[in-house]
Amino acid sequence: MNLTYQESVELEEDLIDALNGKYDGSRKNIIAPECPFCGKTGYKFGIYVGKETRNKKPFMWNCFSCGKRGMNLKPLLYEIGRMDLMPSQTTDLDTKIGLDEEFRIGLFDDKEETELKKVSLPKSYTRLFFNKYLNDRGYTYLDFNYFEAGETSQADMKFRNYIVFPVIENKEVVGYVARHIYSKTYIEEHNRTAKNKILRYKNSSESDGGNDFQYLLYNIDAVQEGITKTVILVEGIFDCVALTRKLNLYKSNDIAVCATFGKQTTETKMLKLQNKGVKNIVLGYDGDAKQFTADSANMLDEYFNVLIADIEDKNKDWDDLDVSEIYDIFTNKLKTPVEYNLNKILI
Secondary structure (H helix, E strand, O other): OOOOOOHHHHHHHHHHHHHHEEEOOOOOEEEEEEEEOOEEEEEEEEEEEEOOOOOOOOOEEEEEEEOOEOOHHHHHHHHOOOOOOOOOOOOOHHHHOOOOOOOOOOOOHHEEEEEEEOOOOOOEEEOOOOOOOHHHHOOOOOHHOOOOOOOOOOHHHOOOOOOEEEEOOOOOOEEEEEEEOHHHHHHHHHHHHHOOOOOOOOOOOOOHOOOOOOHEEEEEHHOOOOOOOOOEEOOOOHHHHHHHHOOOOOOOOOEEEOOOOOOOOOOHHHHHHOOOOOEEEOOOOOOOHHHHHHHHHHHOOOEEEEEOOOOOEEEEEHHHHHHHHHHHHHHHHOOOOOHHHHHHHHH
């Protein structure tokens, strides 16, 4: 389309109004809550409005549910009964590029459209159903069944004294976290003087042919598409396991707990949750992460109904809190992003 900047902006605004849509975080795409063609909800329909590239044209559109797509606005505008929005001077790209030609609309940056690779677990890995270290951290029989964890043989020097937690998505291993069984304090004291340093974590990595953790959510398969409406986001695996246990969410279809692996609330992870139909996010980062929590809440608030589970003691996380403390937080201390900013950031 040969449109001026002002004409493009006006057309984008009209499309947002017509589709009840909004810009995504990158402002390169308009995303709509419902596909005009198949009716699928969950913001799976997008219109690219970024700069023209080799693979992308402004106002190309796509539904990630039914696969309907086009390089020209005419079929879309006809479907929604808004042919009045059709620009008078257009290039009919559909005559040059067939509708069946393969292309993708990136709802976020191209680097975040990467398809996840399968990852092999360390050699000699075996699953655990009992382990003193994990039991000491509160693991129960239900945890071992619900959250897979394992170890390698003592002959595997690289992973000796590590617990390996597979990261699973769509029932495939897409990464792993290996956590040393020694405490953080012991490791730090040891590393001050020892030549052979102990790494607290040895995780799968992109450099080894795996996936970057910015693309991964721990326990994402617990979020059932179109069913699970609320997800609690926490930082680490032990937080995820502890909250699931203490809130008894093992069999819950409505609520799931996912870990973002630190304070990584990336757009890719947001898109995963959107595509699953999640509506509500409860942000449960550690009490010492006030600014990260505020920033993440502000980002998520663009796409979800967001509340913040406020852990007032900055020295505690979900693994440290007992059941009564956790219920008190979820019953009495959930805050909106605005309330959190006023109470935690601005004071």
